[in-house]
Amino acid sequence: MSLPPLLHGESLGKTYVTPVLSDVSFDLQAGEVLALTGENGAGKSTLTKIVAGLIPPTGGVMRLNGEAFQPASRRDAEHLGVRMVLQELGLIPTLTVAENLMLDHLPSKAGFIRRDVLNEAAERQMASIGLEHINPRTLVGQLGVGHQQMVEIARNLVGDCRLLILDEPTAALTSREIDHLFAQIALLKQRGVGIIYISHRLDELQDVADRVMVLRDGRHIDTRQMSEVNQDDIVRLMVGRDVRESLDRPRRPAGKLALEVRGMSRGKVVQDVSLGLHHGEILGVAGLVGAGRTELLRLIYGADRRDSGEIFLDGDTKPADIPTPMSAVSQGIGLVTEDRKTQGLLLPLPIRVNATLANIAAISHKGWLQPADERAQVNRLSDLLGVRSQSIEQPVGELSGGNQQKVVFARWLHRDCKVLLLDEPTRGVDIGARADIYAQMDQLAEAGKALLMVSSDLRELMSVCDRIAVMSAGRLVKVFERGEWTQHSLLEAAFSGYLASGTATTPSSTEMTHH
Amino acid sequence: MKNKAFPNASFGTSLRGALGNYLGLIAALVMMVMLFGSLSEYFFSAETFITIANDIPAIAVTAVGMTFVLIIGGIDLSVGSVMALAAAVAGIAMMQWHWPLYLALFVAMGMGAVAGLLNGAISVTWRLPSFIVTLGMLEVARGAAYIATDSRTQYIGEPVEWLSSPMLGGVSPAFVIAIIIVAIAHLVLTRSVFGRHMIGIGTNEEAMRLAGVDPRPIKIAVYTLLGALAGLAGIIQSSRLEAADPNAGIGAELVVIASVVIGGTSLMGGRGSVISTFFGVLVISVLEAGLAQIGATEPTKRIITGCVIIAAVILDMYRERSRSRRT
Numbered sequence: 001m002s003l004p005p006l007l008h009g010e011s012l013g014k015t016y017v018t019p020v021l022s023d024v025s026f027d028l029q030a031g032e033v034l035a036l037t038g039e040n041g042a043g044k045s046t047l048t049k050i051v052a053g054l055i056p057p058t059g060g061v062m063r064l065n066g067e068a069f070q071p072a073s074r075r076d077a078e079h080l081g082v083r084m085v086l087q088e089l090g091l092i093p094t095l096t097v098a099e100n101l102m103l104d105h106l107p108s109k110a111g112f113i114r115r116d117v118l119n120e121a122a123e124r125q126m127a128s129i130g131l132e133h134i135n136p137r138t139l140v141g142q143l144g145v146g147h148q149q150m151v152e153i154a155r156n157l158v159g160d161c162r163l164l165i166l167d168e169p170t171a172a173l174t175s176r177e178i179d180h181l182f183a184q185i186a187l188l189k190q191r192g193v194g195i196i197y198i199s200h201r202l203d204e205l206q207d208v209a210d211r212v213m214v215l216r217d218g219r220h221i222d223t224r225q226m227s228e229v230n231q232d233d234i235v236r237l238m239v240g241r242d243v244r245e246s247l248d249r250p251r252r253p254a255g256k257l258a259l260e261v262r263g264m265s266r267g268k269v270v271q272d273v274s275l276g277l278h279h280g281e282i283l284g285v286a287g288l289v290g291a292g293r294t295e296l297l298r299l300i301y302g303a304d305r306r307d308s309g310e311i312f313l314d315g316d317t318k319p320a321d322i323p324t325p326m327s328a329v330s331q332g333i334g335l336v337t338e339d340r341k342t343q344g345l346l347l348p349l350p351i352r353v354n355a356t357l358a359n360i361a362a363i364s365h366k367g368w369l370q371p372a373d374e375r376a377q378v379n380r381l382s383d384l385l386g387v388r389s390q391s392i393e394q395p396v397g398e399l400s401g402g403n404q405q406k407v408v409f410a411r412w413l414h415r416d417c418k419v420l421l422l423d424e425p426t427r428g429v430d431i432g433a434r435a436d437i438y439a440q441m442d443q444l445a446e447a448g449k450a451l452l453m454v455s456s457d458l459r460e461l462m463s464v465c466d467r468i469a470v471m472s473a474g475r476l477v478k479v480f481e482r483g484e485w486t487q488h489s490l491l492e493a494a495f496s497g498y499l500a501s502g503t504a505t506t507p508s509s510t511e512m513t514h515h
Numbered sequence: 516m517k518n519k520a521f522p523n524a525s526f527g528t529s530l531r532g533a534l535g536n537y538l539g540l541i542a543a544l545v546m547m548v549m550l551f552g553s554l555s556e557y558f559f560s561a562e563t564f565i566t567i568a569n570d571i572p573a574i575a576v577t578a579v580g581m582t583f584v585l586i587i588g589g590i591d592l593s594v595g596s597v598m599a600l601a602a603a604v605a606g607i608a609m610m611q612w613h614w615p616l617y618l619a620l621f622v623a624m625g626m627g628a629v630a631g632l633l634n635g636a637i638s639v640t641w642r643l644p645s646f647i648v649t650l651g652m653l654e655v656a657r658g659a660a661y662i663a664t665d666s667r668t669q670y671i672g673e674p675v676e677w678l679s680s681p682m683l684g685g686v687s688p689a690f691v692i693a694i695i696i697v698a699i700a701h702l703v704l705t706r707s708v709f710g711r712h713m714i715g716i717g718t719n720e721e722a723m724r725l726a727g728v729d730p731r732p733i734k735i736a737v738y739t740l741l742g743a744l745a746g747l748a749g750i751i752q753s754s755r756l757e758a759a760d761p762n763a764g765i766g767a768e769l770v771v772i773a774s775v776v777i778g779g780t781s782l783m784g785g786r787g788s789v790i791s792t793f794f795g796v797l798v799i800s801v802l803e804a805g806l807a808q809i810g811a812t813e814p815t816k817r818i819i820t821g822c823v824i825i826a827a828v829i830l831d832m833y834r835e836r837s838r839s840r841r842t
Contacts, residue, residue: 303725329727343725346718348785357715357726364708371706411726 004066006030006194007051007082007163013059014046021046024060024220026213028163030192033185035209035226037199038238042430043218044198048165051196052084053077064163081162085153085169093141098122100140101155129154129184146177146289153181157188164188165196168428170204174288175491182208202231203459214238238431251466251482255279257315258450259333259419261300264309269295271474273309277419282441282451284465286458287494292474293454294338297421300452301328301335313419329358334417336408338424338454340401344408347397351389352378354396354407358415381410386436402433409440420444422453426460438464458487472497539834540778540794543827544801551805558808561685566807568686569679569755570800572693573598573748575793577767578774579700580741582792585775586704587737588717588784589645591634593652594745595767599760600656601626601746603663606759609674616674623750624743630656631742635735645738653768657761664761671758678754689751696744701789713737717784773820774799777827779834798823 005027014021021043028034036044049055051062053071062069064080071077074084091100098119099106107117122136131150140148149169156164170178185195185208199205205212206226213223214237221237259277264270270292277283285293298304300311302322310319313331322328325335337343345354355378356363363374378392385406389399396407405425412420422441426434441464445451455461461468462485469479470493478493551558577594584591605623608614614622630652638648678689704710715723716730723730748767753759778795780787802823806816 301725324729325725326727326729334727335725337725342719343721346715346722346785349714349718353711353715357723357728360708360711360728367708369706369708369711415727 038215098136284461287471332418334412580744595764596656598749598764601749627746635738
């Protein structure tokens with residue numbers, strides 16, 4: 001090739017106390033999508049942060065279009081057209097879409113913002129990437145997470161963009177929005193923009209990427225043409241061993257009724273939902289983002305107030321009184337929250353403290369902690385779940401997503417819940433830890449616990465669950481038995497609520513925040 | 516992160532680890548003592564020692580409660596006024612009803628606890644920032660103290676004197692009480708369920724709620740406890756003056772918060788230590804006494820004290836950063 005690659009990285013490395021990235025070399029051509037994948041902690045984020053100028057490498061060199069590229073800061077990299085869309089949204093929710101888009105060069109006259117110019121420019125900007133249906137005068141905080149993500153991406157396309165890094169861009173998107181994003185990516189490719197695309201979702205990578213680069217333990221394992229590999233190959237490269245998903249496992253024998261919900265409602269978010277959950281089964285809840293799945297779990301758990309509806313435990317004829325999470329926990333119900341960082345874990349505190357939070361009675365006597373008991377119990381749980389850490393004294397904030405989630409599981413194992421509500425239990429969890437978590441869920445069901453699991457990953461639900469309930473637009477539209485469902489029938493049910501209503505609202509615009 | 520004992524660590528290493536946490540504060544104290552000693556020949560004297568020892572108890576017991584409040588992510592600006600109110604009520608009990616000192620102590624702490632309970636219950640029930648609620652209480656309690664004392668300093672005299680009069684070795688009962696409270700509070704924070712819950716709430720209240728721990732009664736209890744300790748501080752202070760002064764404790768909240776922050780407790784909640792707070796109290800007291808000894812004027816004293824507070828917080832921030840980078 002006569003032209004130098006858009007970006008060339010040569011033996012890049014980053015060492016904190018131990019190396020997290022070592023000797024990684026790669027090329028990115030203009031107009032190419034390079035998928036970057038690997039387990040959590042494999043070094044994907046580190047590598048992309050080096051490229052985007054967020055952190056300096058401790059070894060190696062980069063060349064951009066053949067010229068030495070040593071960004072000292074994110075701003076530096078952005079000047080050269082290298083931009084990164086961060087996993088955490090960097091938007092300011094109290095400002096409008098237009099203001100967010102133009103934050104560092106707001107058109108002004110004598111210090112006053114020229115709104116007409118601003119909104120017009122923003123409108124053009126949004127239209128150029130196919131987001132003309134979003135009014136630039138809307139406050140970002142009023143948009144659904146999916147739209148916020150799109151605005152975030154749009155912001156990075158303002159001005160000169162030669163290299164775009166997308167880190168898990170579809171985590172919060174509905175499938176419709178994902179299609180839209182992919183269309184934008186195709187346009188960017190035509191413009192000659194090089195894209196580094198990080199994702200756990202392998203099916204997605206196959207649709208969008210030209211080549212795939214796999215990292216493991218901070219090392220470059222392989223880079224392949226996407227057309228030459230299948231998902232199993234990638235998984236093998238990522239974990240270095242075979243992981244089989246058991247799609248054709250028989251249904252677990254269902255036990256007695258553990259929890260029954262009748263007529264659960266809250267505003268328009270959850271409308272008249274009834275379902276029964278049995279001991280020894282995993283019941284999945286599928287649906288689009290904003291279908292009311294998270295909200296349903298929170299209503300059962302007493303985390304939000306319900307307008308109407310009753311809960312019956314263990315086949316009781318009298319409804320259980322669960323007005324708060326405290327009473328839910330005391331009656332044997334646990335919740336693995338959707339967002340473990342803000343709602344699940346105490347990040348600066350050690351594994352030990354996080355794991356015993358829900359059952360402190362087991363490690364205390366008359367109000368005083370029993371450190372020896374606590375250490376013994378947490379060590380046992382940590383070994384059982386295979387939490388990878390230096391010791392149980394390590395702050396959970398330093399663990400990878402998968403290990404953090406194992407700590408959340410440890411908490412509810414410690415509490416010995418009868419009913420476990422799981423909201424996206426494998427979000428942001430790497431494949432190896434995912435398998436451990438599925439195994440743990442399987443054992444819990446085996447032990448007679450009742451599990452209710454929300455997930456946006458249909459393959460996951462189909463492989464793990466005995467039954468799948470589908471929610472659409474706040475209603476429970478159908479419950480499938482194992483063997484009855486296909487990916488197509490589940491999706492059809494998930495969309496049914498939006499089609500029937502006949503309105504043009506997209507799922508994410510009807511989405512409510514949880515607070 | 517805090518250097519907590521690892522499962523296989525021997526007692527010796529954990530002790531060294533514990534001392535290591537306070538090393539910075541101890542070094543700062545030693546340096547201050549040496550500096551003032553070299554600047555003033557009178558600094559190493561019994562009088563200085565007594566001044567400092569008398570200064571400490573009232574601030575120390577309040578600072579213990581304030582440490583808890585800061586750990587749960589709150590703040591209490593009303594402690595100075597609550598001190599005055601509690602002392603006033605205790606003074607009435609002793610002078611007009613002729614109650615003995617130990618009952619007056621209960622009255623003072625009870626009065627303080629009521630103020631603290633109101634602070635906690637109001638801010639928890641209506642989810643108001645404690646800054647605003649306790650700012651209101653600062654005015655309410657001060658006003659109540661004026662009413663109780665008829666706006667004059669009420670002489671109490673002999674009944675309350677005992678608390679601050681030197682016993683064996685020149686130490687007052689108030690000092691002993693303060694040390695005992697520091698020790699108990701340290702155990703509560705590090706070894707009890709209540710302490711664990713306080714740290715959890717200060718770190719992430721919503722996560723605690725979703726883990727099935729109700730933060731509300733815990734938060735109310737913490738404010739109530741601080742109120743009771745401020746009440747105790749109020750009567751200790753009145754024992755030094757032998758009177759209930761409606762103007763007592765004006766600005767005390769700032770000295771107390773400064774001591775706690777110098778000790779490294781985070782204003783953001785979730786992190787703090789009672790022992791470090793005690794060292795923070797010592798730093799403030801030694802600074803006060805030392806500056807007075809070398810003849811610094813009141814304005815100079817205030818400027819220097821202010822600079823020390825800011826410097827201490829900056830230092831602590833760097834220490835915390837290097838710690839989290841190490842792990």
